[in-house]
Amino acid sequence: MIINKPTEFFVDKWIIWVFFVLLFYLPIVERGEALVYLFFFFICISLGFILDNTKNFALNRIVFISLIVLFFLFAGFRNFGIGVDTNVYIMRYFYQAEVISSAKDFFISDFNGDKGFLFLACVSHFFCKDPQFFLVCIALFIYSFTFFSAAKIFQNEKKFSWMLFLFIWLFTLFHESLNAMRQYCAMSILLLSFVFLWNNKWLKALVLVIPAYFFHSSSIVFLIVFFFYMLSFTSKQKRIILTCFFILAGIILTVKIFDVLPSLNNSGIVADQFIEQYGEDSKHDSMNLFGPSFWAMYSIMSFVIWKTYSKGFIFNKKLMLTIGIHSFYFIFRLAAFSVVYLNRLSSYFFYCEVLVLSIFLTKNIVSEKIKIALYLCIVYMWYKGFIFHPGAETYPYRSTILGITGL
Numbered sequence: 001m002i003i004n005k006p007t008e009f010f011v012d013k014w015i016i017w018v019f020f021v022l023l024f025y026l027p028i029v030e031r032g033e034a035l036v037y038l039f040f041f042f043i044c045i046s047l048g049f050i051l052d053n054t055k056n057f058a059l060n061r062i063v064f065i066s067l068i069v070l071f072f073l074f075a076g077f078r079n080f081g082i083g084v085d086t087n088v089y090i091m092r093y094f095y096q097a098e099v100i101s102s103a104k105d106f107f108i109s110d111f112n113g114d115k116g117f118l119f120l121a122c123v124s125h126f127f128c129k130d131p132q133f134f135l136v137c138i139a140l141f142i143y144s145f146t147f148f149s150a151a152k153i154f155q156n157e158k159k160f161s162w163m164l165f166l167f168i169w170l171f172t173l174f175h176e177s178l179n180a181m182r183q184y185c186a187m188s189i190l191l192l193s194f195v196f197l198w199n200n201k202w203l204k205a206l207v208l209v210i211p212a213y214f215f216h217s218s219s220i221v222f223l224i225v226f227f228f229y230m231l232s233f234t235s236k237q238k239r240i241i242l243t244c245f246f247i248l249a250g251i252i253l254t255v256k257i258f259d260v261l262p263s264l265n266n267s268g269i270v271a272d273q274f275i276e277q278y279g280e281d282s283k284h285d286s287m288n289l290f291g292p293s294f295w296a297m298y299s300i301m302s303f304v305i306w307k308t309y310s311k312g313f314i315f316n317k318k319l320m321l322t323i324g325i326h327s328f329y330f331i332f333r334l335a336a337f338s339v340v341y342l343n344r345l346s347s348y349f350f351y352c353e354v355l356v357l358s359i360f361l362t363k364n365i366v367s368e369k370i371k372i373a374l375y376l377c378i379v380y381m382w383y384k385g386f387i388f389h390p391g392a393e394t395y396p397y398r399s400t401i402l403g404i405t406g407l
Contacts, residue, residue, distance in 0.1 A: 015045065015167050018379055026387075033396035034387045036404060040074055041170045048162035064151065071143040075178055076136030077401040083179035084393045086135070090181075093118055094134050097125040116214030117182045132401075138181050145188035150355060153195045157359055165358035167375075171382040172354060176347070179392035183344060186216035187351045193222070194352040197229050197321060221332075221345050224250075225352075228324030232317040243323060250331040293384070297377040298330065300370060301357060308360045322356055325349040 019042055026034045047067045051060055080086045096111050100122055111118060120141060124134040146169075154160045177184045189212040196205035206226065212219040227246065231239050305322055308314050314322060329349040336343035361371065385391045398404060 015163065015375065018167075018375055022379065031383075031387050034383075036397045037387075037395070040070075041167075041174075044070060044170060045163055045166050048164075048166040051162040064147070068140070068143050068147055071147075072136060072139035074399075074402075075139035075143070077132070077399050078135065078178065079398040079400055080131075080135075082394055082398055083181070085179050085181055089113070090134060091131060093121040094125060094131045097121040114182055114215055114217065116211055117185060117216075119214075120185070138185065142177055142181070142184050142188045145192055149188070149191040149195045152192070153198055153355060153359070156199060157362075159362045159364075160359050161362045164361055165355065168354050168358055168378060171378045173347075173351065175382075175386040175392055175394045178394045180344065180347075183216045183218065183347065186212040186219040187348055189215065190219060190222045190348060191351055191355065194225065194321070194325075194355075197225065198318060198356075200317060202226070202229060218345060219348065221328075222348050224328055225321065225324050225349075228320045229317060232320040239320070243320070247327050247331070250328060251334065253335075293377050293381050294333075297374065297381065300374045300377065301326065301353070303370065304357065304360050304366055304374075307365045308363065311363075311365050313360070313363055313365070322353075325352045325356070329353055 019038065022038055023035070026032055026038065044067060047063050047070070050063050051067075054060060054063075078086075080090070093113060096109070096113070096118060100106050100109060100118075106115075106119070106122060109118075120137060121134055124137040127133065150162070150165055154162070154165075189208055193205040193208035193212070196202070196208070209219070209222060212222065228243070231242055234242065305326060308322075309319060326349070329346050332342050332346035332349070336346070361374075387395050390396075
């Protein structure tokens with residue numbers, strides 16, 4: 001597979017300026033330990049810069065593999081406790097893997113958990129009895145699928161940027177990937193499913209929903225994307241009517257969510273552990289679900305999509321897929337007002353939107369001011385959500401193996 005085929009020298013100077021500002025700002029506000037993440041981000045984005053600007057395909061492959069290795073080492077070698085869920089279910093799955101000695105044991109096990117994640121635990125335990133290796137395997141799984149999916153979609157684009165994609169992905173999604181590991185395993189699989197849909201390979205896309213479901217049952221919501229894909233085969237008038245109806249129905253459903261979820265749970269579609277986390281207050285961790293920074297970012301994303309469409313860069317299937325992920329990212333975030341954990345469902349759509357957004361932004365269809373505003377929103381939400389108020393408890397980073405034990 002071709003990792004990249006650069007057509008012109010690319011570097012986004014505003015991304016570089018963001019790092020310089022943060023380099024001086026974080027120590028001033030007594031968040032100097034965030035520099036560990038900032039340094040890691042800088043190395044990854046620098047590798048993205050190389051991928052964007054070299055025509056040596058052998059070097060591209062080396063850099064691409066190095067990027068994945070860097071990610072799974074940094075994430076896999078972190079201490080337990082960096083990410084709330086490392087102390088919630090990792091050991092439960094790993095201990096269950098210890099008592100499974102055959103395929104028969106695996107399939108007849110009455111273990112109350114996601115079979116896909118249990119399988120990953122069994123593979124990890126087979127090679128190494130240390131639960132730390134399980135974290136390494138999880139990281140390798142998530143980031144391999146994520147970056148393979150990005151490479152797959154980028155190879156068909158005339159203009160794209162790994163540098164831009166990594167910048168957006170790292171500041172918006174990386175911290176959560178250290179916490180919601182089961183869901184991110186499912187999301188990384190569904191990202192590849194989305195890429196197949198984007199390339200009009202719907203059967204391969206549909207097949208991938210099955211393993212994603214066994215990693216996290218909530219991934220069933222991704223079937224919404226297939227509905228928007230099917231709408232592209234209808235007439236323009238029907239497409240408009242059905243799209244408006246479906247989006248409106250999604251918004252109404254958020255109001256009735258408490259009535260719907262128990263029935264989904266009783267039918268086995270939504271797992272018990274998912275239901276147990278409902279009924280919290282109106283905020284998700286430290287983040288304001290509809291604060292000014294979110295509205296600013298979502299408005300800019302909407303404007304970028306509109307500009308891309310108006311310039312004729314997307315139409316038919318790709319347009320419908322973009323509308324689907326953009327709309328339901330908002331709808332499930334809206335649903336979190338009544339059931340805060342539903343914000344997690346919005347992540348399935350945002351994961352895909354980050355990939356699509358990075359493609360659109362590389363086409364230079366919006367002004368530099370719009371880009372700067374988007375970057376500032378993204379960095380501000382990262383700082384407020386994961387550093388100043390450390391959501392998911394991923395800050396400060398600690399790794400005894402890597403010798404990062406505090407500043």
